Amino acid sequence: MGYEDLPILQYLRIAVDILLVWYVIYKLIMVARGTKAVQLLKGITVIIVVRMLSHYFGLSTLQWLMDQAITWGFLAIIIIFQPELRRALEQLGRGRFFSRSGQPGEDDPEIIVESIVKATDYMAKRRIGALMSIEKETGMSDYIETGIALNSRISSELLINLFIPNTPLHDGAVIIQKNQVAAAACYLPLSESPFISKELGTRHRAALGISEVTDSLTIIVSEETGSVSAARNSELHRNLNQDELREILQKELHSATKTVSSNRWHWRGKKDG
Template structure:
């Protein structure tokens, strides 16, 4: 008790700063893995650590030996299992204000507003006609590997061009359009499918691809369903379904501004979010 009191009495300004930095780092790490599969893996690791300490305390030598060796080999396994989360963390560090670029590559507010208007109008025009579409808008993480899988276009963003690309039975309608630096860079691009097994079973390949690319980068994907004629938007592995045109405009406006990744670009009450955990329950 007295030792603890002495420690508290001897805490200086540098000690407080040191503790604050460590707390901030742990908070950011938690926010990176929150509502992802990594959160469950971290809980499993904590269980193993506690079990190892208990086996030492109760002198269960065989159990303790197995758990210790498992933890040792597990360090290598963690690098493989947590590869997506490690990549996201490094990308997050790269998007700090000191070295970050302007999301979307827009040179002015007028360019951004015009692009948002053209994309939104094109998406809802396609929705009214029940024509499927998938549009990916780059933010700060580059998507050149996605662009290279499609047909290069490098054209100004217009609703007419976007609509024409997705007209059925045309050469480029099957695939995604990639937008970068205020330009339509490519069409017919291939996207990775999400591995989230908790998504609604009625979601097809287009929606799963739209979610999958946002799990790999900080881009925004806009999905138009040819079955329902609804427009959905995905970011950071989360999907909001059946959004309005004004909602889509606001999402794009916030996403293409220099904002911290941990701030939600979605409003809380509009749209239907797919596939996330909160307080032990799964929401569809």
């Protein structure tokens, strides 16, 4: 019996089956998109490509190694992607897995830059400690979940009020995601580097810690000195003035808006004095 003998209902069943599978895969990608799993998926893709090339060129030892990685990969995926799988199951239980994800409104990057610079300058002059982390390509959803969700438009007034001492949300980090203040009072991992100056406190260690595991840009205002610092790629640049901070933010936010992932980040801050 050929395909022409299949009833129309059979064709519809096959089509619905394929569409449902693709939709589930799409939703899983959406769940993983805001996490570190994206980088791990890139690594898995590299392993698969290397396996195909080793087979094509007859590299038996490399092919055996890739076969072992793929054979045990299923168990490794369950262990590595445990937070993402948990999040997907939670969304499924809340009925949000199949709901349409709303996209936040896009603000002008210049407005966002000026809001952050204005808030930072205000807090620096008054020695109000602050920690603001801006998400880039590597998702920060795991850290957003440790804080209080806000999903608010960025403004200097909002940022200042979040860090006013003795307020409920002043302790912890503010995470900016998709041009919104996603959450406040978030916990960031502390750096274990032995090369960090002893004069730096928890905020600076947290800024360096998150820069070691993500590609985020983190702004720090020191409560003791009022100095402004920025951390990215495990590097801390201190004693930044308004113009230097504005230049950094403009480069970062404009590159994120244009989604140029290969754009390298070049800037120079003042050396420790």
